[in-house]
Amino acid sequence: MIERIEKVAVIGSGVMGAQIAAHLANAGLSVMLLDIVPDGAKEANIVAKTALEKLVKMDPAPFMHKSFVNRITAANLRDDLNKLGEVDWIIEAIIENPVIKSDLYKKIDAVRKKGSIVSSNTSTIPLGVLTGGQSEDFAADFLITHFFNPPRYMRLLELVTGPKTRADAAALIRKTCDEVLGKGVVECKDTPGFIANRIGTYWMERAVTAAIDLGLSVEEADAVCGKPLNMPKTGVFGLIDLVGLDLMPLIAKSFLATLPTDDAYRTLHRDVPLFSKMIADGYTGRKGKGGFYRINRDPAPDRASDSEARESAAPKKGGKIKESVNLQTGEYAVSKDTKLSALENAGKDLRKLCEGTDKISQFAWTCLRDGLSYAASLVPQIANDVVAVDEAMRFGYNWGDGPFELIDRLGVDWFVDRLKREGARIPELLLKAAGKGFYKTINGKLNYLTIAGEFTPVKRASGILLLSDVKRASEKPVFKTGSASLWDIGDGVLCAEYHSKMNAIDPDIFKTLQEACKIIPSSNGKYKALVIHNEGSNFSVGANLGLALFAINIASWETIEQLVKEGQNTYRQLRYAPFPVVSVMHNMALGGGCEIHLHADHTIAHAETYTGLVEVGVGVIPGWGGCAQLLGRAYHHPKQRKGPMPALAQVFEQIATAKFSKSAFEAREMMYLLDGKHKITFNIDRVLADAKSAALELSKNYKAPEPYSYRLAGPPGKAAIGLSVGAMKAVGKVTPHDEVVIDTLSDILTGGKTNIIKMMSEDDIYKLEFEGFMKLIRTQGTIARIETMLETGKPLRN
Numbered sequence: 001m002i003e004r005i006e007k008v009a010v011i012g013s014g015v016m017g018a019q020i021a022a023h024l025a026n027a028g029l030s031v032m033l034l035d036i037v038p039d040g041a042k043e044a045n046i047v048a049k050t051a052l053e054k055l056v057k058m059d060p061a062p063f064m065h066k067s068f069v070n071r072i073t074a075a076n077l078r079d080d081l082n083k084l085g086e087v088d089w090i091i092e093a094i095i096e097n098p099v100i101k102s103d104l105y106k107k108i109d110a111v112r113k114k115g116s117i118v119s120s121n122t123s124t125i126p127l128g129v130l131t132g133g134q135s136e137d138f139a140a141d142f143l144i145t146h147f148f149n150p151p152r153y154m155r156l157l158e159l160v161t162g163p164k165t166r167a168d169a170a171a172l173i174r175k176t177c178d179e180v181l182g183k184g185v186v187e188c189k190d191t192p193g194f195i196a197n198r199i200g201t202y203w204m205e206r207a208v209t210a211a212i213d214l215g216l217s218v219e220e221a222d223a224v225c226g227k228p229l230n231m232p233k234t235g236v237f238g239l240i241d242l243v244g245l246d247l248m249p250l251i252a253k254s255f256l257a258t259l260p261t262d263d264a265y266r267t268l269h270r271d272v273p274l275f276s277k278m279i280a281d282g283y284t285g286r287k288g289k290g291g292f293y294r295i296n297r298d299p300a301p302d303r304a305s306d307s308e309a310r311e312s313a314a315p316k317k318g319g320k321i322k323e324s325v326n327l328q329t330g331e332y333a334v335s336k337d338t339k340l341s342a343l344e345n346a347g348k349d350l351r352k353l354c355e356g357t358d359k360i361s362q363f364a365w366t367c368l369r370d371g372l373s374y375a376a377s378l379v380p381q382i383a384n385d386v387v388a389v390d391e392a393m394r395f396g397y398n399w400g401d402g403p404f405e406l407i408d409r410l411g412v413d414w415f416v417d418r419l420k421r422e423g424a425r426i427p428e429l430l431l432k433a434a435g436k437g438f439y440k441t442i443n444g445k446l447n448y449l450t451i452a453g454e455f456t457p458v459k460r461a462s463g464i465l466l467l468s469d470v471k472r473a474s475e476k477p478v479f480k481t482g483s484a485s486l487w488d489i490g491d492g493v494l495c496a497e498y499h500s501k502m503n504a505i506d507p508d509i510f511k512t513l514q515e516a517c518k519i520i521p522s523s524n525g526k527y528k529a530l531v532i533h534n535e536g537s538n539f540s541v542g543a544n545l546g547l548a549l550f551a552i553n554i555a556s557w558e559t560i561e562q563l564v565k566e567g568q569n570t571y572r573q574l575r576y577a578p579f580p581v582v583s584v585m586h587n588m589a590l591g592g593g594c595e596i597h598l599h600a601d602h603t604i605a606h607a608e609t610y611t612g613l614v615e616v617g618v619g620v621i622p623g624w625g626g627c628a629q630l631l632g633r634a635y636h637h638p639k640q641r642k643g644p645m646p647a648l649a650q651v652f653e654q655i656a657t658a659k660f661s662k663s664a665f666e667a668r669e670m671m672y673l674l675d676g677k678h679k680i681t682f683n684i685d686r687v688l689a690d691a692k693s694a695a696l697e698l699s700k701n702y703k704a705p706e707p708y709s710y711r712l713a714g715p716p717g718k719a720a721i722g723l724s725v726g727a728m729k730a731v732g733k734v735t736p737h738d739e740v741v742i743d744t745l746s747d748i749l750t751g752g753k754t755n756i757i758k759m760m761s762e763d764d765i766y767k768l769e770f771e772g773f774m775k776l777i778r779t780q781g782t783i784a785r786i787e788t789m790l791e792t793g794k795p796l797r798n
Contacts, residue, residue, distance in 0.1 A: 182682025540593025612660025
């Protein structure tokens with residue numbers, strides 16, 4: 001039997017099949033992508049080849065590095081079917097037609113090697129139907145692996161096995177999808193829509209019909225079905241635009257054909273004439289002419305009121321303006337920012353929102369009442385436990401809280417009592433949760449309510465360590481400030497956690513890191529390493545700009561000087577501490593949030609890491625050692641061409657253009673990660689365990705690194721940079737304030753007044769950084785950039 005998946009074949013090069021192949025390639029697997037040979041085709045592999053060509057042009061990119069397309073071989077089902085005998089896992093992603101799939105499976109079974117695993121990416125056809133008429137061996141090796149679109153970015157993988165599926169085959173696929181592909185694997189029952197689409201489709205239709213019945217605009221409905229419910233800001237109509245309005249009738253048709261006769265979806269679903277017309281007119285969402293929202297050319301207003309309306313509308317994009325459809329009339333009008341008093345009054349109190357009497361509160365309650373009751377009625381029909389349901393909705397629909405976590409937020413007893421008062425049907429599972437809730441911490445461990453009504457611990461897979469579990473089991477942190485904490489994660493390792501707003505870096509974070517530098521060496525061997533990690537949406541967006549602007553506004557330049565010096569000193573303390581420091585990158589790690597990783601001994605990067613020294617966007621340069629450390633890596637990189645200019649050119653280009661990586665693999669190419677030294681982990685739940693393991697390994701006979709030294713180009717190097725900047729300015733790529741910032745940056749990176757003979761130290765570069773930062777922060781151009789970033793979240797091109 002196969003013990004490890006190394007070679008995979010994907011059959012079907014449509015949108016899903018091609019992107020599944022791309023993500024398999026991201027993970028380092030060898031992939032063969034097969035499709036049919038069209039009649040009269042001169043090139044047998046034309047369908048798969050065309051799909052690969054489209055993949056490399058797609059945005060957002062399916063590949064984590066453009067070179068990964070080379071890990072995929074285009075093939076066809078006429079000439080290359082026998083090659084399926086060479087692969088370990090065959091994924092079918094063809095049209096949702098059981099007859100066509102059955103015929104394909106028989107061909108696959110005739111040529112595949114013994115023990116190879118076959119799975120379908122179906123989202124609608126039961127496993128029992130798919131294995132009907134197939135051999136016993138095929139049924140034993142078959143399962144469903146339902147990827148969510150787009151496969152690179154959506155974490156959920158729904159795993160469905162049948163009564164004949166080998167346990168070891170299911171275990172191997174589960175392990176591969178978890179550890180290699182980084183998926184949140186959720187085991188589902190073999191029921192229509194599995195978990196996420198079963199609940200998600202009901203939720204969307206309930207929200208749509210409630211919005212129509214209550215007379216809400218699409219903006220109002222999306223404002224409720226977003227942040228207030230801890231759900232994506234797209235809301236429900238924005239989500240339908242994203243997935244495609246034309247897909248909804250197809251899902252409905254499938255559900256109405258397969259769901260039990262008493263399923264609540266049958267009562268809820270209704271055809272909406274407006275939606276049929278929109279589809280017929282090509283308004284199917286983002287892939288069409290628009291959907292519930294569309295971007296329209298901004299016509300010249302012929303009335304003052306029109307002009308005022310457009311001035312208050314959503315931001316224009318290149319002469320275009322955002323419009324939304326009126327759910328009652330079907331007419332489009334300028335989309336306006338929506339501020340709803342019901343949401344402002346309720347804040348984060350979900351129950352308070354539902355208790356209001358206005359239409360916004362009624363809408364929120366209707367969606368939650370019916371959507372959460374429906375989810376509760378489906379366990380154990382669609383899943384063995386509430387944990388699987390909550391994970392499926394978090395991983396597949398990006399909900400911040402799953403249905404049962406939302407019920408706990410509302411309060412089970414309050415929820416059940418209101419259902420009773422309204423005469424609504426109450427699912428049995430809700431009655432079992434009365435007085436208990438669905439989740440509870442018992443003896444420092446997270447427990448969930450089983451279908452028997454008893455609590456049992458939530459199980460984590462081997463190799464998963466969550467900081468939230470550590471905190472739940474700890475009485476208190478080792479040390480804490482308003483923005484960061486130190487936690488004991490076991491085996492002599494401390495973890496520094498940021499928890500400021502957006503994990504922006506401020507003096508409290510520096511204080512916490514400095515405390516770690518005191519605690520570990522003086523602990524008499526109790527502690528021996530530090531990990532820097534948090535479970536926020538982003539690792540860190542960089543320095544606290546609000547704090548900097550406040551100091552600027554009161555002309556407290558000494559405050560900013562202290563902040564820059566404290567950052568440099570803290571990061572250098574970590575770099576040369578007598579213990580190893582391992583940092584964990586995930587999602588955005590920008591500016592100062594990137595600089596700390598450059599000072600760590602080792603970095604564990606989640607595959608989805610977006611990092612870079614982007615400070616020029618707010619009119620400054622990296623001030624906490626980013627220039628010094630990136631220069632050091634560039635000059636001493638074994639693959640770097642010799643001489644002062646090649647390394648300088650790369651570092652300058654990255655910092656001057658605020659370039660950031662769009663994956664951990666791009667970060668490696670940009671030297672924010674070092675090849676062969678820093679690890680890339682695909683599953684976000686495994687990064688802390690990997691970091692702890694690396695820290696413990698480094699702690700054995702640990703020795704701090706030697707500081708970098710440099711021979712920099714000096715004035716001649718700066719002159720060379722000036723020539724390239726001049727050329728960029730001539731074609732409009734450099735603004736007036738860009739010139740000011742770039743002049744300061746080039747002075748730092750070339751070593752100021754140095755020459756190629758003189759050896760410069762890290763101290764020299766840190767000093768130049770400090771002087772350059774303080775020079776720029778006083779300029780009006782930089783102050784304007786900081787103000788604009790804080791007000792709009794976008795860089796000012798002044």
